[in-house]
Amino acid sequence: MSSSSRRPAAAVRHLLAPLLVAGLLAAAVTLLHRSLRHYSWADLGGDLLALGPGVALAALGATAVSYLAMTGYDALALRYVGHPLPYRRYGLASFVATAFGNNLGASAVVGAALRARVYSSWQVPGSAITRIIGFNVVTLALGAAVLAGGGMLHDPAGVGVALHLPRAVVLAVGSLLLASVVGYLVWAVAGRAVGWRSWRVERPSPGLAVAQVVLSTFEWLTMAAALHVLLPAEDRLPFLAFAVAFSIATLAGLVSGVPGGLGVFESALVVLLGPTTSPAGLAVALVAYRICYFVLPLLLAAVLLVVHEARPVVEASRSVRLPSVLTPSVLALGVAGTGVFMVVVGDLPGTRALDVSAVTISLAGLSALLTARGLHRRLKGAWAATLALLVGVTVVAAAHGDLALAAVTAVLALLLVPARPAFYRGALFARPRNPAWPITAAVLVGAAVWWQEFSGFGGAVDAPLLAASFSGDTPGADRLVMAAGAVGILIGGRRTLAAAVPAPRVADDDEVARVADVVARWGRCTSHLAFTGDKRFHFSPHGTAFLMYQVQGRSWVVMGDPVGNPADFRELVRSFLGEVDRHGGRPVFYNVLPDHADLYRECGLSLAKLGEEAVVPLEGFTLSGRAKVNLRNCRNKSQRLGMTVEFVAPGDVAPLLPALREVSDAWLTQRNGREKRFSLGAFEEEYVSRFPLVVVRQEDRVIAFATLWIGADGREVQVDLMRRLPDGPRTVMTFLFLECILWAKENGATSLNLGMAPLSGLSTDATASSWDRVGHLLWSRGEQFYNFKGLRAFKQGFGPRWRTRYVAAPGGLALPSAMVDVATLVGGGIRGVVRG
CATH class of the missing domain: 3.40.630.30 (Gcn5-related N-acetyltransferase (GNAT))
Structure with missing residues (x-):
């Protein structure tokens, strides 16, 4: 198969991945609801308290031992890379990375990022960090393979029913898992280093490999024990059999890609345990397990991460203000975690001095998830909306008798108040350009809440939003109202999180005169684009340099390099980036030369090649x-x-x-x-x-x-x-x-510039970026859309030198969005892009 034919397939896989995750989550929620439909969620709080302090302490003890065992992963990894550290350092990195990775999904990615963050502060080389991360992934997989593979071979029929796989496939997978562990040990004893090109993996020592298998298996057993002790004593399977079922369910959750395996892990476990455990007992145990093994360690890890991040500030200055420690991202994580809890759990029991339905609380949780994203982006509007939401939830939860939720939301609200200066982007309560959207959002959400709480027609649905949506017992009218409320929150959230784009305006005569003076003294040929009448200008403090730009979507697109006195360029670019940041925008320097590449990279931008321009030496x-x-x-x-x-x-x-x-x-x-x-x-x-x-x-x-x-x-x-x-x-x-x-x-x-040949000269070797590969594909296959090759051939006839042009923008997924904004801007709108 050619490389060009593989690229569309990869794009399709990339598009289908989130749809597959959403489908797995929906299927898992549906299965859980059917299995636990006879359980009254209103009794959940009382059932949790009925577990008793002894059971809770046992679960917390097993959780602590499990996380402690995971720090041993890093101890073995540091021995493997030959970079010893004190336990107080690698223990912190391990615990924080594991707690965040367990909760946020894509645990390998999240854990790797946090490990890299903490280890780099201890001056561990980047190459060693990469090897530590890889070693830990292998260690985690070894224990899972031992338990899951053994369980598949022991009971292939039961596992096949739970995972919807044929018995032969289960036997094959189980054999493969155990064979992989044996193969790893054999490689450690008698194998050689493996690698491809410059990538190379050294084998561990035999003793280290055996320690990996033993430690990982023990850690998986302690993780299973944290849930096993929470099950009703009369319904418990023998521990080893339960541990096998637990490991298989956990692997299903990891493979699904759903954050924390939420729903997928529970549904797989329900099927694996079958009729041996009552639905009520299993529901209570699963919620308690999520609290003990996921939520509480996440809160502790967040505190430790804040303390770690604040340490350099504390050492520099003994008086640390609260906002400098509580970063927007940490606050956003706390609000998002609270939102997830409200969406999934919904109504909780209590004195019910103020009774509120589970759907309404779930809608409030959905709002918290949206505003948390705005907190991460440091938006003023998100700060105000989140504070109002947290105060409202605190009052309702306290009156409802849910003191735990009220305490959490109250603490978050109190932490948000002094952190106000950290949220500086966008206007606070800015007047919307189209008031129909916020009015529509308010009407939809208000109607949903009124229907659930006061109308007397819907009769508040006694289940959280997700469970009620997939329940066959939910009336159609209630479904419609719940969907309307969710849509209203999404519309309102989008307006709250929208970038504050400056109002369109045309440069006045004074600005044009200043621009003309700078161009006459320092301008290059492309500086004359300043006179097209469709640009804004950002001047240096001395007025001897400027950037010409326009705003399209979230992108603040600068046309070309800075114009004017080179001595002012650094300050000019940095002040412009500060203005973009205050508005929550995305800076894009379009069609720039490599002359100032170091400045753009210094400001955190990545350079991608646009093409080459033909310059004829005279x-x-x-x-x-x-x-x-x-x-x-x-x-x-x-x-x-x-x-x-x-x-x-x-x-x-x-x-x-x-x-x-x-x-x-x-x-x-x-x-x-x-x-x-x-x-x-x-x-x-x-x-x-x-x-x-x-x-x-x-x-x-x-x-x-x-x-x-x-x-x-x-x-x-x-x-x-x-x-x-x-x-x-x-x-x-x-x-x-x-x-x-x-x-x-x-x-x-001395030269005449014939203009650019777009997408010309893009790299196609092994080091090529995704942008280069896509651009080269358009260059070689897109003649029906634009005469790429013909244009270069025409200009080549004059014997030019080819000079590279770039776009400087945030890297990753931001670049394609930025280029869509640029194309819209150049084409004069979407119609111009389509019509060419």
């Missing part, structure tokens, strides 16, 4: 010689066809405008397109009249023209706006370019 340029025979023939043929060229000064352009307009309109009509903007000049009379003009005539009729940019020092000339009659001679544009080259050389210029 020193020594001549039409003589074999290499220029095609150009000579084209010039001679054009002259025989009666074509003449004229260079017109800016002051003499006005009389030609009607004829130029006729050529431009015919060119646009033939292309069935519209004027491009932002990165190109457009045919507007004021703009065209600012620059020298080259005009090609045939029998006194204008058949083609182009505007010319000239740099401040006169050394570089660039062709900008080009138009020709569709029925004109085919050689007219080559003739126009050639005459421009000769004119520029005659007038003392």
Whole structure:
């Protein structure tokens, strides 16, 4: 299979992955609801208290031993990489990474990021951190393989029913799991290092490998014990049999990709345990287990992480203000965790001085999840909305008798108040541009709450939002109202989290005059794009440099490099990034040269190649010689066809405008397109009249023209706006370019810029980025959309030097979104992008 055919398949897999996770979660919730439908969730609080302190302490003890055993993973890993550390250091890294990874899903990724964060602060080399992370993943897998593989071989029929797999497949997987453990031990005894290209893995010592298997198996057993002691004594399976079922269910949750395996782990365990455990006892045990093994360690890990992050500040200054310690991300995590709890658990029992339905509490939890994302982005609006929500939930939970939830939300609200300065992005309670959206959101949510609490028609559904949605017993009217409430919260959340985009405006005469002065003194050819009338300007404090930009979506797109005095560029770029950050935007420097690449990288931006521009060196340029025979023939043929060229000064352009307009309109009509903007000049009379003009005539009729940019020092000339009659001679544009080259050389210029060949020269080797690979695919297969290869071949005929152009933007998934915004901006809107 070719590499090009594999790429679409990878894209499809990437698209289907989140859909698969959502489907697994939905199926798991449905199965759980069917299995536990006879359990009254209103009794959950009382049943949890009925477990008693002895059982709770036993579960917490098993949890503590399990997390302690996991710190042994790091002890073995540090021995493996030969970088010993005191236990107080690697113990912190292990516990924080494990607690966060267990709760947030993608535990390998989350755990790796947090381990890297903590270990790097202890000056552990990056290569050693990578090996530690890989070693820990292998250690975790070994114990799971021992228990799950043994269980599959012991009871293939029961496991097959739980996982919906044939008995033969279960036997094969179980055998493969145990064989992999044996193979690992054999490799540690007699194997050699393995690797591919520059990637290499050294085998552990035999003693280290055996320790991995024993420690991991013990850790999995203690994890199972934390749940086993919570089950009703009369319903418990023998511990070893339960541990096997537990490990298989946990693996199912890990493979599903659902955060914490929530729902998938529980549903697999329900099927594996079968009729041996009562639904009520299992429901109570699972909730208690989530609290003991997931929620409480996560809260402790969050505190330890805050203390660790604050230590350098404490050492630098003994008086640490609360906001400097409680980072927005930590606060967001606390609010999100509370939101998940409310969404999943819903109504809790109590004195019910103020009775509120489980659906309403779940809707409040969904709101908390949305505002938590805004807290992470440091939005003022999210801070205000979260504070109001937490105060409201605190009052309702306290009146409802749920003192635990009231205490958590009250503490979070109190921590948010002094952290207010950390949330500086966007306007607080800004007036919405379209009031219909917030009104719609308020009506939908208000209707849902009224229906559940006060109408007397719906009769509050006695189940959390997710359970009620998948329940076959929920009336259709209630389903519709719940969906409306969720949609209202999503609409309101989107408006709360929307970037505060500055209102559109046009530069005033004073700004244009300042820009003209800077361009006249320091401008390059592309600096003349400042006069297209579609840009905002950001000036340096001294006014001797500026950035020209426009806002599209979340992207603040700067056209080209800074213009002006180079001494001001660093301060100019940093002040612009600060303005973008205050508005929650995304900075994009479009079509930049490598001259300032270090500055962009220093500011946290990544560079991606856009293409190459053709620059013809004029020193020594001549039409003589074999290499220029095609150009000579084209010039001679054009002259025989009666074509003449004229260079017109800016002051003499006005009389030609009607004829130029006729050529431009015919060119646009033939292309069935519209004027491009932002990165190109457009045919507007004021703009065209600012620059020298080259005009090609045939029998006194204008058949083609182009505007010319000239740099401040006169050394570089660039062709900008080009138009020709569709029925004109085919050689007219080559003739126009050639005459421009000769004119520029005659007038003392050293180079003539023919413009860019998009996506030209992108890397395709093993080091190529995803952007390069996609761009090269468009270059090689996208001729039906744009003449990529033909344009480069045309410009290559003039013998240019190719100069790389880049886009500097945040890396990762932000780049494709940023490029969509750029394309929309250049095309003058979505219609312009589609129509070309």
